[in-house]
Amino acid sequence: MTQSVVVQVGQCGNQIGCCFWDLALREHAAVNQKGIYDEAISSFFRNVDTRVVGDGGNISKGKICSLKARAVLIDMEEGVVNEILQGPLRDVFDSKQLITDISGSGNNWAVGHKVFGRLYQEQILEKLRKSAEHCDCLQCFFIIHSMGGGTGSGLGTFLLKVLEDEFPEVYRFVTSVYPSGEDDVITSPYNSILAMKELNEHADCVLPIDNQSLFDIISKIDLMVNSGKLGTTIKPKSLVTSSAGALKKQHQKPFDAMNNIVANLLLNLTSSARFEGSLNMDLNEISMNLVPFPQLHYLVSSLTPLYTLADVNIPTRRLDQMFSDAFSKDHQLIRADPKHSLYLACALMVRGNVQVSDLRRNIERLKPSLQFISWNQEGWKTSLCSVPPVGHSHSLLALANNTCVKPTFMELRERFMRLYKKKAHLHHYLQIEGMEESCFMEAVSSLSALIEEYNQLDATRSMPVEDLPRLSVAV
Numbered sequence: 157m158t159q160s161v162v163v164q165v166g167q168c169g170n171q172i173g174c175c176f177w178d179l180a181l182r183e184h185a186a187v188n189q190k191g192i193y194d195e196a197i198s199s200f201f202r203n204v205d206t207r208v209v210g211d212g213g214n215i216s217k218g219k220i221c222s223l224k225a226r227a228v229l230i231d232m233e234e235g236v237v238n239e240i241l242q243g244p245l246r247d248v249f250d251s252k253q254l255i256t257d258i259s260g261s262g263n264n265w266a267v268g269h270k271v272f273g274r275l276y277q278e279q280i281l282e283k284l285r286k287s288a289e290h291c292d293c294l295q296c297f298f299i300i301h302s303m304g305g306g307t308g309s310g311l312g313t314f315l316l317k318v319l320e321d322e323f324p325e326v327y328r329f330v331t332s333v334y335p336s337g338e339d340d341v342i343t344s345p346y347n348s349i350l351a352m353k354e355l356n357e358h359a360d361c362v363l364p365i366d367n368q369s370l371f372d373i374i375s376k377i378d379l380m381v382n383s384g385k386l387g388t389t390i391k392p393k394s395l396v397t398s399s400a401g402a403l404k405k406q407h408q409k410p411f412d413a414m415n416n417i418v419a420n421l422l423l424n425l426t427s428s429a430r431f432e433g434s435l436n437m438d439l440n441e442i443s444m445n446l447v448p449f450p451q452l453h454y455l456v457s458s459l460t461p462l463y464t465l466a467d468v469n470i471p472t473r474r475l476d477q478m479f480s481d482a483f484s485k486d487h488q489l490i491r492a493d494p495k496h497s498l499y500l501a502c503a504l505m506v507r508g509n510v511q512v513s514d515l516r517r518n519i520e521r522l523k524p525s526l527q528f529i530s531w532n533q534e535g536w537k538t539s540l541c542s543v544p545p546v547g548h549s550h551s552l553l554a555l556a557n558n559t560c561v562k563p564t565f566m567e568l569r570e571r572f573m574r575l576y577k578k579k580a581h582l583h584h585y586l587q588i589e590g591m592e593e594s595c596f597m598e599a600v601s602s603l604s605a606l607i608e609e610y611n612q613l614d615a616t617r618s619m620p621v622e623d624l625p626r627l628s629v630a631v
Contacts (some may be wrong), residue, residue, distance in 0.1 A: 157195035158295035158429060159441070161287045162227045163315060165269075166261075166308025168333050169300040170229055170409060171237045175177040176187040176300075177225050177248055179546075183423060185547050187431070188271040191220045196430045200226055201248075202290055214290065224250050226290065228283045230315070232307045233260040233274050252281055261306025265347040266588040268310020269354075276311075280318060286322065295429075296327040296439045298422065299359075303351050304335035304344030313354030320358045327439055329425075330359045331418060334490070334564065337571070343581050350595065352568070353602040360443050362454045363421065364561060366490040370414040373397070376460055376486065396420050396462045397545075420545065421457055421489065424553035427507050427541040434512060437505060437539030445537040446501045446557045451606055452613075455555045456494055458487040461548065475510065475550065479518040482554040483526065490564060497560035498617050499528045501535035508550030510540060530616060562610040569603055576600075 164173030184197050193203040201223040203215040215221055218309065225248045231237050234256045240249065255276055261268040288294050297319055301312030319328055332355065335344040355362050374397055381395075397413035428437045447453045459480040482504070485493040506515060515538055528535055545551050575581065576596060585591050 157198060158159065158293045158438070159199050159226060160292040160298055160426065160429070161284070161291070161294065162200070162225070162298045162300065163230065163284070164227065165230045165299065165301040165312040165315060166305055167231060167233065167236050168302035168305065169308050169312065170231055170240065171416045172331070172333070172415045172539075173227065173229070173301050174236075174240050174243075174245060175412060175415040176422050177227070177245055179416065179419045179423060181223075181248070183546055186619040187303075187543055193217060193220045197223070199426065199430045202226060202449035209525045214223075223248060226287055228253050228255070228280075228287055229497055230255045230276075230280065230307075230311060231543040232268065232311065234258060245581065247443075249389055255279055255283060260585075261310055263341045263343050263347065264306045264584055264588070265310040265343075266585045266591045268306045268308075268312070269314045270310075270588050270590045272307070272311050274625075277318065278315075278464075280315060281322060282620060283406035284319065284322065294323070294326055296329055297323070299328065299330045300418075300422075301330070302333040302335070303348040304333075304339055304341045305347065308333075309347040309351035313351045313358070316354055316358035328358065329361045329439065330355060330362045331365060331422065332362055333365045333367060333418070334568070336366065337567070341368075343575075343584070345568065346581070346585065346596070348568055349599045349603060353599040356451050356602050356606060359453060361447065362566065363425075363457050364454055364490050365418055365421075365457075366564065367414070369489050369491050371416050373417060373462065373487070373489075374413050380463065396459055417459065417489065420459060421553065423545065424459065424505055424507060424551060425555075427543065427545075428505060428539040431541050433507075433543075435515075435538055435540040436608055437503070441537065442503060442555065445535075446503055446555060448500055448532070448557070449609070452500065452557065452609060454557070456466065456492055456558050456562045457489045458482045458484075458554045458556075459489070460487055460552050460554075462487070465556040475514055475594070476518060476521070478550065478552050479522060482552050483522060487583075490561065492558070492560035492564065494556050494558040494560045495526060497527075497558050497562075498613055499526055499535065500557040500559075500613070501532060501537065502526075502528075502557070503537040503539070503555040505539045505541070505542045505553040505555070506550065507545030507552075508548060510550050512518040512540065515540065527617060529613065559610045559614050562607055562614070565607050565610075569600065569607070572600060 164170045174426045180200055203220055204222045204224050205215055206222045229237050237254055237256050301308035303309050316328060377397055397416050429439055446455060481487050481493050519536055
């Protein structure tokens, strides 16, 4: 069994991380009721005997003593991390795995990347090495951060280069929260474009998340919950926005519902690596099968179902509907419409009581309505994990390498150019040692090159699909 380390950077990264660990504990508690430290739990948690001083207290099997998250928490403000350490999850984090400062990055990528990056490089490396030493078979680093602020975008992407240099064989999966057009950080277009260049060059897979999409999903759920229609009562634990049954029972924060959606994405993404199933998919298989070209590693994600109805007289949501929803724009975690764009590849990660035949039937049913690139018409990767999420009988996470991400990047570039043409706020960046105007031009050129790659792929949509001869097998 492999292990993964979560590195949560900045305010947004740490708030999502907090929800992730909360829901991960809830999920394992539902499955592992005897309290035995097994391989599934070991993928994200260490079992520690707190009576032993130092690093000698790791317990590899037997009863759970004290679980410690395989996590590194980084923020250049103390607020969020201190809140976590005073909250119900305080015992889950090893105090030696935290890095905080007081001043913050002031919504400036250059401060996070150039100033705090240099200042904390050795400390960050030490924490990462320590986390890696506690793993028997380290497979992946999950980085959680936002693109619009200073610490998440700046230090978060600085960290990627450190990981690439120090652990070149370990996969780097990045969950990046992109700012919406109504973002309250004026400099977020600068921060996002500068961060994008680093993601292009140093990440293996990026899961872009759009704040507006998360908000739309919550609005849709609220509409259903408050509709008052007969048969629309929802199981509280099944809501993709809820942490019912977890440790954080009180004091829900304004962004908790949005963060819980992202936490559920990460839980479903790793379910096949943690639990048994008839078709397992390792994290390295995601990168291998879904990323045909190095820089086109942005995967659009969708989660279904968003909730489960509680009324037993209402038939459970038909399986086929779950698959259809995964390809509708209402369920995407980024504002995109993959159905009307070009697929390079697609992964379906199914959990719960679903058969391989159900999976194949739905792929055949949906294929005619989805346009795959001419040279990869069979570009499907599938997994079946037998353990469903808490509150559900089955669920589906779809990951699509699809040209529908292009409008998000184009909009980002437009917002950047509006500021940059006026040189607005530029002096805040240029006063930082190591920052020059060429950094901005290189970053926007990198993004333009990425957009052009998607344009070239889109141009092939009208090309005829080659019907390759196949070997005939006599039955």
